Amino acid sequence: xxxxxxxxxxxxxxxxxxxxxxxxxxxxxxxxxxxxxxxxxxxxxxxxxxxxxxxxxxxxxxxxxxxxxxxxxxxxxxxxxxxxxxxxxxxxxxxxxxxxxxxxxxxxxxxxxxxxxxxxxxxxxxxxxxxxxxxxxxxxxxxxxxxxxxxxxxxxxxxxxxxxxxxxxxxxxxxxxxxxxxxxxxxxxxxxxxxxxxxxxxxxxxxxxxxxxxxxxxxxxxxxxxxxxxxxxxxxxxx
Amino acid sequence: xxxxxxxxxxxxxxxxxxxxxxxxxxxxxxxxxxxxxxxxxxxxxxxxxxxxxxxxxxxxxxxxxxxxxxxxxxxxxxxxxxxxxxxxxxxxxxxxxxxxxxxxxxxxxxxxxxxxxxxxxxxxxxxxxxxxxxxxxxxxxxxxxxxxxxxxxxxxxxxxxxxxxxxxxxxxxxxxxxxxxxxxxxxxxxxxxxxxxxxxxxxxxxxxxxxxxxxxxxxxxxxxxxxxxxxxxxxxxxxxxxxxxxxxxxxxxxxxxxxxxxxxxxxxxxxxxxxxxxxxxxxxxxxxxxxxxxxxxxxxxxxxxxxxxxxxxxxxxxxxxxxxxxxxxxxxxxxxxxxxxxxxxxxxxxxxxxxxxxxxxxxxxxxxxxxxxxxxxxxxxxxxxxxxxxxxxxxxxxxxxxxxxxxxxxxxxxxxxxxxxxxxxxxxxxxxxxxxxxxxxxxxxxxxxxxxxxxxxxxxxxxxxxxxxxxxxxxxxxxxxxxxxxxxxxxxxxxxxxxxxxxxxxxxxxxxxxxxxxxxxxxxxxxxxxxxxxxxxxxxxxxxxxxxxxxxxxxxxxxxxxxxxxxx
Numbered sequence: 140x141x142x143x144x145x146x147x148x149x150x151x152x153x154x155x156x157x158x159x160x161x162x163x164x165x166x167x168x169x170x171x172x173x174x175x176x177x178x179x180x181x182x183x184x185x186x187x188x189x190x191x192x193x194x195x196x197x198x199x200x201x202x203x204x205x206x207x208x209x210x211x212x213x214x215x216x217x218x219x220x221x222x223x224x225x226x227x228x229x230x231x232x233x234x235x236x237x238x239x240x241x242x243x244x245x246x247x248x249x250x251x252x253x254x255x256x257x258x259x260x261x262x263x264x265x266x267x268x269x270x271x272x273x274x275x276x277x278x279x280x281x282x283x284x285x286x287x288x289x290x291x292x293x294x295x296x297x298x299x300x301x302x303x304x305x306x307x308x309x310x311x312x313x314x315x316x317x318x319x320x321x322x323x324x325x326x327x328x329x330x331x332x333x334x335x336x337x338x339x340x341x342x343x344x345x346x347x348x349x350x351x352x353x354x355x356x357x358x359x360x361x362x363x364x365x366x367x368x369x370x371x372x373x374x375x376x377x378x
Numbered sequence: 379x380x381x382x383x384x385x386x387x388x389x390x391x392x393x394x395x396x397x398x399x400x401x402x403x404x405x406x407x408x409x410x411x412x413x414x415x416x417x418x419x420x421x422x423x424x425x426x427x428x429x430x431x432x433x434x435x436x437x438x439x440x441x442x443x444x445x446x447x448x449x450x451x452x453x454x455x456x457x458x459x460x461x462x463x464x465x466x467x468x469x470x471x472x473x474x475x476x477x478x479x480x481x482x483x484x485x486x487x488x489x490x491x492x493x494x495x496x497x498x499x500x501x502x503x504x505x506x507x508x509x510x511x512x513x514x515x516x517x518x519x520x521x522x523x524x525x526x527x528x529x530x531x532x533x534x535x536x537x538x539x540x541x542x543x544x545x546x547x548x549x550x551x552x553x554x555x556x557x558x559x560x561x562x563x564x565x566x567x568x569x570x571x572x573x574x575x576x577x578x579x580x581x582x583x584x585x586x587x588x589x590x591x592x593x594x595x596x597x598x599x600x601x602x603x604x605x606x607x608x609x610x611x612x613x614x615x616x617x618x619x620x621x622x623x624x625x626x627x628x629x630x631x632x633x634x635x636x637x638x639x640x641x642x643x644x645x646x647x648x649x650x651x652x653x654x655x656x657x658x659x660x661x662x663x664x665x666x667x668x669x670x671x672x673x674x675x676x677x678x679x680x681x682x683x684x685x686x687x688x689x690x691x692x693x694x695x696x697x698x699x700x701x702x703x704x705x706x707x708x709x710x711x712x713x714x715x716x717x718x719x720x721x722x723x724x725x726x727x728x729x730x731x732x733x734x735x736x737x738x739x740x741x742x743x744x745x746x747x748x749x750x751x752x753x754x755x756x757x758x759x760x761x762x763x764x765x766x767x768x769x770x771x772x773x774x775x776x777x778x779x780x781x782x783x784x785x786x787x788x789x790x791x792x793x794x795x796x797x798x799x800x801x802x803x804x805x806x807x808x809x810x811x812x813x814x815x816x817x818x819x820x821x822x823x824x825x826x827x828x829x830x831x832x833x834x835x836x837x838x839x840x841x842x843x844x845x846x847x848x849x850x851x852x853x854x855x856x857x858x859x860x861x862x863x864x865x866x867x868x869x870x871x872x873x874x875x876x877x878x879x880x881x882x883x884x885x886x887x888x889x890x891x892x893x894x895x896x897x898x899x900x901x902x903x904x905x906x907x908x909x910x911x912x913x914x915x916x917x918x919x920x921x922x923x924x925x926x927x928x929x930x931x932x933x934x935x936x937x938x939x940x941x942x943x944x945x946x
Contacts, residue, residue, distance in 0.1 A: 186861040187860070
C-alpha cells in the first residue's frame with residue numbers, strides 16, 4: 140500500500156468563477172483503479188466531488204477522463220500500474236464543463252444523431268435473419284466496439300477548432316452503418332457526413348485513434364468514408 | 379411539470395424496447411434515465427441471448443417448447459410455466475427483429491446468426507455477438523430510439539412514484555445537470571431500472587444497479603416477488619467480480635481446482651462446466667470451502683488456454699481484454715482466477731405476463747420485474763431475452779391501456795406537491811443531527827448480504843443478518859448529507875438510493891430466512907432439499923416501514939412440465 144496524491148480539477152458553476160485543482164491523498168492498495176480512488180475520495184474525504192460512473196468494467200463509456208495527460212477510462216486505469224506518486228485527474232478537455240469531472244454531452248449526442256445512426260433498409264425484410272457472411276460481419280468488428288465515451292472527440296484538433304465538425308465518434312458510427320452489408324441507405328445518409336463539417340474536416344491527425352481506450356481506429360473509418368464518397372460520386376459505385 | 383402519456387424509467391434494454399413499442403403504437407413516450415441509455419448496465423451482458431432458431435447443426439430439432447422446458451427445469455420449477463413458454467415463443471421473432479434493426483450478431487458460414495452452447499440448455503441456442511452481445515443489442519436499441527425521436531431525459535435520477543387514488547400518475551426526478559426536482563406526469567409508468575446487485579459487496583453489477591425501481595414500487599405498496607432468489611455467477615474475476623462470460627465455458631473453457639482437476643465431473647458429470655449457474659457456483663464454492671482453491675485461497679481457475687489465441691480473438695476478445703486490464707492475466711497464456719459473484723436478481727416487482735403490477739398505471743419489465751420466468755435460478759442467455767420480450771410486452775400493454783381510454787381527457791395536472799415532498803426529504807437529509815456515515819452503512823450492508831445471504835445459507839446466519847439490516851436501517855436515519863449543492867450531487871443520489879437498497883436487501887433476507895428448503899439459487903445447509911409440498915410457491919414481500927416486510931405467498935402456475943429432480 141502506498142499513498143498517492145490525486146490532483147483533481149474542481150469546478151462548481153454555482154460557486155466558482157474558474158476551475159481550480161484540489162489534492163487528495165488516497166492509500167492505494169492492490170488493483171485500485173482511478174475510478175475506485177475517486178469513490179474513495181467522495182466517500183471519505185469530500186462528498187461534493189462529482190464524476191460519472193456506471194459499469195466500472197470499461198463497457199459503458201461513462202468515465203472517460205484526462206488522467207496524467209492521457210485520455211483514459213478511469214475504471215480501466217490501474218493506479219499502481221501508472222507507477223507515479225501523483226495522479227492528475229481532469230475532465231475531458233475541449234468540451235463544455237458541467238461540474239468537476241463531468242462534461243456536457245449534449246453537442247456530442249446531437250452530432251451522433253445527425254448522421255442517422257441506424258440501419259436503413261428499403262427492401263422487404265425476410266421472415267428470418269438478413270444473412271451476412273462472416274467476412275462481411277468482420278468489417279463491423281472495429282466500429283461496433285465503440286462505447287461513445289468521447290475520448291476521441293475531446294482529443295481531436297479539428298473538433299477544437301470547428302464547433303460544427305461532427306467529430307470522430309459520429310463519423311465512426313456513420314462508417315459502421317455504411318460498411319454494413321445489410322445497410323441500404325444508398326445516398327440517404329451520405330449528406331450528413333460528405334461535407335465540410337463531415338469527413339473533409341478530418342486532417343488525419345489520428346489523435347482519436349491514440350486516445351481511444353478501446354483501441355479503435357476512427358481515422359481509418361473516416362478515410363474509408365472519404366474513399367467511398369469518391370467511389371460513389373466519381374465512379375458511380377454503391378459504396 | 380413535464381407531461382408525457384407514458385413514462386419509462388430506465389434506458390436499458392427493457393426500457394428502450396418498451397418505449398419503442400409504445401412509440402410505434404402512437405403513444406407520446408419519454409425515457410428518464412440516470413445515465414445516457416447507451417451507458418446502461420444491459421451493455422455489460424456478454425455471452426448471448428437465447429432463442430430456438432435452430433441455426434446450429436446440433437440444434438435442428440430445437441423448439442420454443444424445449445427452450446421452455448430447459449428454462450423451467452433451470453428455475454427449479456419455480457417459474458410460471460406459461461410465462462416461460464411465452465418468453466421462449468416470443469424469443470424467435472424478437473431475435474430476428476433485433477437483427478433487422480442492425481444488431482451485429484456473429485455469423486455461421488451460411489450467413490445465419492451464430493449460436494453457442496450455454497449452461498443448462500439442451501441445445502446450442504445462445505445467439506451471440508462475440509462476447510459483447512449486450513453492448514451490441516443496447517446500442518442497436520439506442521439507435522432505434524434516436525430514429526424514432528423518442529424523448530429522452532438523460533441524467534435525471536428518479537426519486538419516487540407519484541401515486542394518487544391508488545394509481546401511479548408519474549414520478550418525481552432530480553435533474554442532475556441543472557439541479558432541482560421536477561414532476562413527470564403521465565397516464566402510465568413503466569419501471570425498467572435493472573437489478574439490485576449493489577446490495578452485495580461481491581457483485582458483477584454496475585454501480586447504478588441499486589434496485590431503485592423495485593424499491594420505489596415496493597415503498598408505494600406493490601409487492602416484491604421471490605427476492606430471496608439471488609443468482610451468483612460462477613465466473614467473476616477474483617479481485618473485482620467483473621464478469622467472465624458463461625460463453626467462456628460455452629466455447630469449451632475448463633474449471634480447475636488446485637490439483638488441476640476438472641472438478642465439475644463430481645457435481646454435474648454430463649453437463650460438466652455447462653451445468654446451470656446455481657449448481658456451478660455451489661460446486662466452485664464447495665471446492666474453495668474444502669481447501670481446493672488455488673494456493674488455498676478463495677478462487678479457482680477458469681482455463682481457456684487450450685482454446686488458442688485465434689479462437690479467443692474471434693469469440694472472446696472482450697474477455698481477454700477484461701482479464702488483462704482488471705486481473706493482470708492474459709488468458710491465452712494463463713488461467714484466470716475466478717470466484718462466484720452476485721450477478722442477477724431473479725426476484726423483483728410482481729408483474730403479470732404483460733408487465734402489469736397490482737397498481738393501476740404502474741408496469742415493470744426487465745431485471746427489476748419478476749414475471750416470473752426465471753423462478754429460483756435463471757439460465758444464462760435468458761436475461762437479455764427477458765428484456766426485449768417483456769419490454770415489448772409492457773410497452774404494448776401500456777399503449778393499449780392509454781390508447782383504449784376515451785380521448786379528450788384533461789391533461790395531467792400537477793400541483794407541485796410531489797416534487798415539494800422530495801425537496802422536503804432532501805432538506806431533512808441535509809438538516810439531520812447525526813453522526814452516522816451513509817457510506818459506512820452501505821459498506822456494512824453489502825458485507826451482510828455477501829456473508830449472510832450468499833451461496834450457502836442457514837438459519838443462524840440469516841437471523842443475524844436480518845437483525846444487522848434492521849440495525850443499519852436505524853443507523854441510516856442518523857446519516858446526514860455531506861453536500862447540499864444542486865448540480866450533479868452524487869452524495870445526495872447515493873444517500874437517497876441507500877434507503878431503498880436496505881429495504882430491498884431486507885426483502886431478500888426476510889424471504890430467505892423463512893423459506894425452509896433449498897431451491898435453485900437458495901441453498902440452505904440446514905434444509906438441503908427442495909420441498910415442493912410446502913414451498914412450490916412464490917414469496918410476496920410487502921413493505922412495512924421500519925419493520926421487516928409482511929410475507930405472503932402465491933401459487934406457481936404449472937401446466938406444462940411436472941417437477942422432477944434436477945440432474946445435469
